[in-house]
Amino acid sequence: MKKSQIEELISRQKPGFSLEQAFYTNEELLGFEWKSIWQTNWLFAGNTAQIPRAGDYFIYNLQKDAIIIIRGNKGEVYAHYNTCAHRGSAICLEQKGNAAKLICPYHQWVYDKDGTLLNARMMPDDFCKDEFNLRSVHVDTVEGLIFICIADEAPDFFNIQKSLTPYLAPFQINDAKVAAIKNYTLRANWKLVAENFRECYHCGAAHPEYCSAVIGANLREDTDVLTATKQKTWQANGLATELVEVTPGTTTYAVRYPLRPGVESYSVDGKKISIPMGTHKDYDAGVIGLVNYPNFWMDAVSDYIWTMRVTVVNASTTDVEFCWLIDKNAVEGNDYDLNRLTEFWEITGEQDGQLCENNFRGIETNGYRPGPYAPVEDQVINFVNWCVEEMKKGLR
Ligand code: FES
Ligand SMILES: [Fe+2]
Secondary structure (H helix, E strand, O other), X not given: OOHHHHHHHHHHOOOOEOOOHHHHHOHHHHHHHHHHHHOOOOEEEEEHHHOOOOOEEXXXXXXXXXXXXXXXXXXXXXXXXXXOOOOOOOOOOOOEEEOOOEEOXXXXXXXXXXXXXXXXXXXXXXXXXXXXXXXXOEEEXXXXXXXXXXXXXXXXXXXXXXXXXXXXXXXXXXXXXXEEEEEEEEOOOHHHXXXXXXXXXXXXXXXXXXXXXXXXXXXXXXXXXXXXXXXXXXXXXXXXXXXXXXXXXXXXXXXEEOOOOOOOXXXXXXXXXXXXOOOXXXXXXXXXXXXEOOOEEEEEEOOEEEEEXXXXXXXXXXXXXXXXXXXXXXXXXXXXXXXXXXXXHHHHHHHHHXXXXXHHHHHHOXXXXXXXXXXXXXXXXXXXHHHHHHHHHHHO
């Protein structure tokens, strides 16, 4: 697809309407999105709780790139391309594990966790090791969430840090326990997954379990009075309540809202799931919803966190990783039941996955025309506009 064709497509985009078919189905346009959105912004990779000990690592696969996310000796986190500086072999062959040193399986060059080349056997005396460290990518963390950026120059991380820290701090994610990780592959364009999680227009009909936990999710109940009362309690308990919206130049959204009175957690029966996390003392923290464009969503209640990492595979395929985090002291069988913990978001997430796939199927047909967003879909408009703006920047 030529630059002029992309320009034309973008200029045809009607404000307040869903995107044209090509934005969801065209592989060349996806290639352009990859460059202008995914290669330039901070991407959520995972949680530090997934790599608690020095040398613990996991691989984040992004298109052809594979990034090793590894814990250093002092708790710090590094991110390197999984390619050897000798002749390019993949170094880590497993998707996760523990490595005191990163040793290439081909000719055994040895790297430290920070990517420094320590040993390159049988190389000449004048071989300069310093020039052959692993190629690292930008990595930063906010309260136990790991973000990477594969751009040469990463955008400022400060805004993400500033807006998410007050919401995340009470959970003490860095010390938390990973209770479960589940991966899904959806036959849908990645933006449809993102759009779906930015509106609750569909919730009343699609999510009976979610609507019985969250008051107002059906868009039929007035929650203003309850929210105002709860906000006072939350503020008195030192919990963040200030709404963060995505504005030009920023990528984060954060909100806290109440559970239905009497509901203690995100659970099918409304009862608590585990012990309160981190510094939470009770089951009264409501729900926090955090987003970072383009690929991070998270919902949390007093006793657990559910993170969602979205990864673009191709125009019609999206990988989704769910991760459930609980307090470090929670003991399975005693304090929580694993099936009860994962059930709520498995049910709700699978309902959403189905909606996204249905959406994609309709968009693929020749009959698809962009349609108007409802006023309650304002966050979807915000997201779609953000994507378009990033692509415009990419064109420049
Ligand atoms: S390719 Fe890694 S040591 Fe040769
Ligand atoms: Fe949904």
